[in-house]
Amino acid sequence: GRVVVVSASGARDEAWAAAKETLRLLNEGVPAHEIAVVARTLEPYRLALAEAFASEELPLDLSCGEPVLRHPSAKAALDLLTLRARDFPARTVEDLSGSPYFTGAEAKRTAKWRRLIDALGIRAGWLQWRGKLEPRTGGPVELRPHRVREGLPGEIIPAEDAKALWSFVSGLRETLGEPPATWSVRSEQARVLLAAHLRLPPDAGTAERDAWGAVQDALSELAAFDRLGEPCSWEDFLDSFERKLSRATRDAGDGRLGVRALDAMDARGQRFRAVVLIGLKEKLFPRQVLEDPLLRDGARAALRHPAGYWIGRKAAGHEEERLLFYFAAASAKERLVLVYPRSDEAGKASVPSTYLRELCRAAGLPAPGEDDTRRVPRQPAERLRSAPPDLLTPREAGLLSVFDGGSPDPALGAADLAEALDRVAALNDRGAPGAYDGLTRPIAVELAKLRKSGLSPTAMDLYATCPFRFFAARVLGLGEREEGSDRGELTPQARGLVYHAVLERFYSGLSEVEWEGKKDWGPVFDAAAGLVFGENDWRALGLYPLLWESARIDMSARLRSFIEWDLERLRAAKV
Template identity: 30%
Template sequence: MKSFTHILAYGFYDLTGIEQDFWGEIFRFFPTTLFLPYQKKHNAFTYVKNFFESFVLRFAHSIEELPEDNLQGFSCLLISELKEHTDNINPSLEKLINQKKSIIKTINVSGKKDELWTVAKEILKLADEGCKMEEIGVVARTLEPYTEAINKIFKEHHIPFITSVQEPIEKYPLVKAIQQLLLLKRENYYRPVVIDLLRSPYFKIPAAGHKGTIPRPDQWDLLSRKLYIRGDINCWLSRLKQAKSKLSEFNKPDNKINSGYSEVADEANGYIRIPAIQIEFLENILSKLSNDLSSIPEKASWSVMSERVEQLIRNYISLPSEGINSDEQNRVQLILDKIFGLLHFLHTIDCLSEEVTQDQFIDTFIDACRHEALPLGYENCKGVKVLDAMSARGIQFRALFILGLNEKVFPRAISEEPFLRDHTRRKLCEVLGNYIPEKLKGYEEERLLFYFLLNAARERLYLLYERSDEAGKPRIPSHYLMDILQNIKAANKKNASLTDKSAFEIYVSRSIKEKLHNKEIPLLTLREIGIRLALEHIEFVPFLKTFGKDTHLFNRLKTTSDNVEDYKTCLTAHDGIVGDMSEWWNEKIHQSFSPTNMETFGLCPFKYFLEKVLELEIFEEPETIELIPAIDLGTLYHNILSDLYNSLIEKRYFNETKTKEINPLELLQDITKKHFERIESELPIPYPVLWEVKKDEVLTFLKRFVQWDIEQIKQMGYIPSYIEQTVKLGLHDNIIKYFSESLEFPGCQKIKFGGKIDRIDLKISKDKVDFRVIDYKSGKFSNDNPLKSAIRGKKLQLPFYIIMAEHFLREELKKGRLTDKDINLEKASLVYLTHDELEEKSIKGKDWEEIKGQCLETLREFLQYIRDGIFPVSLDEDTQKCSWCEFITVCRRSNHPLQFRLGKDTRLKRFREICNLSVKKKNSN
C-alpha cells in the first residue's frame, strides 16, 4: 500500500470489530478520504450516527459535507428531517409532485408471481415510451423468494435482465440424478430413489442385452409396488425373479386365469400387465448397476476415487437427445462441465498423500456441488437490473420497482437474541470495548436501505406490496409504505393532481380474466392473448392458425370445459355417461360378475367405471407400509381359518365323539405359525418388532373367534361343511333366468355371477337341511343395517352368497351328495374378527324372503345401468365413504354444475329411488 499516494474508501457505513481495526490502521498511516453516506438531521441515517461519532471522528482530520444532489430522487416521500414543518407538509414532496415527469405508483397484488407479472407489463410500457432497459431497476430486500418467478416471467415476456443472483446447480435434475446415482448403494437401493433415477431423462439406461427394447420406467414402478419392494438389491433381484416365474405360471394354457373366473385373474394383475421382457430388463439393469457401484473401492486415494466416480458418471449420465432446447442444453452442458471440474479439483487433494473412504469422498463431492452456482439472467447484455437492496446501493435508475413492501419482508423481521440481549451487548461494548452489533438496530439499517432505494429512482418509482399471498391469505403492508401513503394523502390537500387515488395506485385483481382484460393486447404474451379471447368468448381460431397452434386440441378443450361447467338438465360424457358398452359387456359376461364388483357399483357407479371398466388401479407405496398391506392381512385371516376348518373336517372333529384329543387351539397355533413363516418369506417385513406385535394380535383375535365359533356350533348343532367354496351361477339358474326375462338388451341370458363363500355350515334333520353362511371380515366394523344396505345395493355379499349357497346345495342334492330334503336358510352372517367385541351382522332366513325381490330388482337395475353405460358419481348424501376413495381427485363430486345435473337427469330417477329404499314387510295373511 506504500505505492499509493492516496486512498479513497467508500461503499460501507458500518464495520465489524476486526474491520474497524483494519481500517483504523489504514487511516492512521495512509492519507485516506472516506466517502460516507450520512446526514446529521435525517432520521434515515440514525444507523450511521454511532459509526460516524465513535469511529470516523476518531480518525478524521477534517470533515467536508457535500451539497445535496439536485436530483435527489424520491427520498422526500419519507419524513426527511427530524424537526416537523409548521404546515405539516414536506416542501421537497411538494416540489416533487409539481415535477410532471416524476411519477409515483403503488401497486398491490396477490402473491409474488403477480408482483413480477405486473412489473413485466410495466417494463414493456416503459420500453414503448422510450425508456432503455438498462435504465430500469427491479429491487427487493432479498431476491431468493423471487428467483424462479423472475427467470420464468421475464423470459416469457422477452425482457433481458442482469442480476447478482445465482442459481445453485443442485436445483437442476441433472445434479439430482448424479447425487441419486452416487448415494444409491448407501441408501440400500431404496425403491423411490431407484425409480426416480430410472425415470430421469439424464440417466443412461444400459442396454444390457436388450437393444431395441423400449425402457418402461412406469411399468417398473408399478411392478415394484406390486411386489412390495422397499429396497435392498437382494430383495429387488429375488422378487423380480419370483415375478418372472409367477408370470410363466399364469401364462400356462391350463391356468385358472383362462377359465374366466375374475377373482383369480385379479390376483395376477400385477404380473400379467407387465411384459416378461420388461421384468428381465429391469433385473439386468439393477444387476449391472449394483456391480458397477460395488466396483468403487471402499477406501482409496483421492485421485483413484475421482477417476472411478467420473467413469461411473460418464457411463450412466448423459444429455437427452430430444425434449430439450438449445439454451437448456448449453446450460446443462455447463453444469456437467462444472461437475467434472469439481472431480478434477478433488483429484488434486491427492497431494496430501492420504486415503479417503468412499462415503467421505461422496459427501465431500456433494457438499462441493451445493456451493456451485450458475448465473441467472442474460450474459453480456444491456438489460433490466434485478438486484437485492444491498447490491443496489449507489446505482441510479430512471425507473425503479421496489418489490415486497410487506411487514417482515421489508423491513425484515428482527428480534433480539435470547441468550445475549441488546443491553448486554451494549455494556460489553462500553466496558470492554468489544464491538458486538445490537440486533434491534437492524431496523435502523433497513430504513437506511429503503432511503437509498428511494433516492436511486430519478423519474418513476413503483412500490409493490402483496395484499394477500397466492393462497389468498391476507398480508400486512410495510409501515414504510404506510408512511409514504400518509405523506401523499397530506399532499392531496394542496395538490389537485393527486386527489384521484387511481393516479398513484394500481390494483391488480386475482382473477385472471380481469387481469388480462385490463391490459393492452400488445403487452400480453401469445398464451395470454389466447386465454383472454377464450374467456371473452371471442372467436380466435384464426389467431391460433396464424401462430401455428393446434386448433383441434383447443376446440376439444373448450368443449370439455363448457360441458363440465354447464348447468344442463342431463349428464354428459364427462360425468360418466359413456354410451354403448356392448363390446366390453360381451367380453365381461364370458367371465362373471362378483359380489364385490356389484357392491362397488352400488356405492359409486363412477368408481366402478374407473376401477372395473377402465381397470385403473392404485398401488400403495411399499415404503409407507409399516407392516404388511391390509389386503394381505385380510387374506392371511381367511387362509388360516380355511386351513383350520379343513383340517378339523378331515379329522372328523365335528362328526365323531372320539376326537377329544384334538385341540383346535393348538392346531390353530400350528397353522398360524406356518402362514406367518410364509408371509415372512414372500413379503418384506420393514419393522420386525411391530410384526411380532401384529402376529400376537392376529393369533389373539383368531383364538377368540375359534373359541366363540366352536361354542356356537355346539349350541346350534351346525357343522362346517364347505370351506372357501367357489360357486358360479350360470344359464340354468333361476336368478339368471329372471334377469334374462327382465333386462332390456340381447345376450343377457349369458350373464354369469361368481364368488367364493368363506363357509357354509349345515344342520341336517329328518325332513330338511338347514344351512347358514359365514363370511369373515378383518376390516372396520360397519353399523349399517344389513337389510337396508342389501336392498340399496351397498352391501351385496350376503345376498349373493345366500343365492349361491342355495344353488350350490341344490346341485349337491342332484349329485346325491346330500339326501333329498328341503333346504332352509337359517341366517347369513358377516363376522368381524378384529372388532373389540366379536360382532356379526346377519340376514335371517325370514328376512331374506322379504327382501329377496327388492335385492334382485336393485341388481337388475344396476346391470341395466352398466349395459347402458351410465356411471354417475354417487348420489348418496353420505360422503364419508369419499374420504377414503382412491379416485376422489378426479370425480368432481363437489362441483356445483355436476350436482345440478345429477339432480335433474331423469335417467337417474330409479337410481335415486334405490338409494332411499326401505324394507317392504310382507303381509302375514
C-alpha cells in the same frame, strides 16, 4: 418523472406492477436489456415475476441467484448419490430411472421397473428391496396373478428386467457403502457413479449445463479437503456435498435474454437505463438485523484486535443494508421505479421501507402512501381500470369489458371462438350407431369363466360399491395402486393374502374327526400357519423382523378366533 413510486398489495400485485412498468418503458423506447428488476432477495418474487412477465409476453432473465437444486439435472445427481443414505425410497428410484438424464437402462426397461415396483409393493427400505425383489430375479414376474387365477390375461416382467433393477439398486448400495477413503477418492467415485448413470442430452439448455457444472464444481471443491489429512466416510462426504449444492446458485446472465431480474447483491456495480426496485418494506429491504443473544456486539467489539481474529458486529448489517439500497437505486441512469407493498395478499398493512421514505424526502416527493405516483388497487376490476388501455393484454381487456357490463368480443375474437366451438362439437359427434356398435363376446363364454373361477368376496363388494371400479379393475385390468408397507405395518392386501392362504390350507387339511370336534384341530392350524408364514416371512413382506413377529402373533390369534367361531357355526348348522 425520473423517480416513480408505486404501491401495491402483496407480491403478486407488485410483480404485476413491475411488468406493467416494464411494458411502459419498452413502449417509450428503452431496450429490454437496459431494464432491470431488482429486489433485496428474489426468492419471494421469483414465481410471481415469472407469471406476470409471461402473461405480458415479456422476456425476463431469472437465472441470477436461482438455486441450483431447482434444476432436475442437479436434483437427479443428488438423488443418485444419496439413495443409500435415505434407504432407497421407491419414489426416488422411480423418479430417477424415469429422468431424461438416466442412462442406466432404456426407457422401455425403466417403465417395466416402475410397474414391477408398484406390483411388488416396494415403498422404502433395503429390507423391502432385498425381500421382495431379489427372490423374483430368478424368473419372469407375473404382475397380475389375480387376473390369471380368474382366467384373464396377466402381465409378465421378463427375468432380465427384474435382474437389471436388482443389479442397479444392489450395485449402488455396495458402492455407496465402501469403507472410509480420502476426499479426492470419494470425489472421483462420485464422478464415476454419475457418469455411469446420468448424462446431459446433446440439446441441453444453458440452465441444465449450469446446474451440472455446479455439481462438478462441488465435487472438485470437496476433493481439496484432502488437506485436512483425515479420511471421510460416504456419510460425511454426501453431507458436505448436499450442503454445497443447497447453497449454490446460478450466476447472473449476460443480458441477452431480456429484462434482468437481480438480487440487490448482484446488482452492485451494474448500470441500467431503468430500474424497477420492488419489495420495499420493513424487514425485507432493509432486512431485519438482530443482535446475537449469546455474543453481544459489545463483547464482539472487545474481542476484535488488528493482530488477532477480526469478529464483526451484528449491528454492521444496518450499514450493509443501507449501502445495498444505495447501489440498487444508483444503478438507474434515467428512470427509477420504486414499488412497495402497502399490504400483503390478505390485506394486512405493511410498513414501507425507511430507505424509501428517506429517498422520497431527498427527491422532494411525498412520503409513501400520501400521494403515490401510481397505486395498484386490490380489486381485480379496479386494478385493470388503473392501467392505460395500451398496457392491457387482450385477456385483461376482455375481462375489463365484461366487468363493465360489455362483451369480450372485441378482445377475444368471438367469431373465431364460435367457429372453434362448432368444430369441437363436430369432433365429438358420434353419429348414428354402426354395424359393429354394441357387439361383445358371447355372454355364455364369460358366464362359463365366472362359474369356473368364481368371484371373490372382495370382487363382489367392489362391484356392489362401484360397478365402474369393478369394470376398470377386473375387466380392463386397471387395478388400483396398492401402497407398499413402510416397514412398520402390513398393507391390507398383504394381510388379506396371508389370511386367505392360511384358511385355505387349514380347511383343505382338516379331517372328518377334526370337523366333528372329536380331535383337536390345533396341530392342523399350526402346520398350515407355519407353512404360510414361512413362505411370507419378513424378508418377502419388507418388514423388520421384530415387527413381523408381532404381526404374525396378532394374525395367528385372529385366525384362531375366527376358526373356532366358524367351526361352531358349521357344527350347529349340521345338527
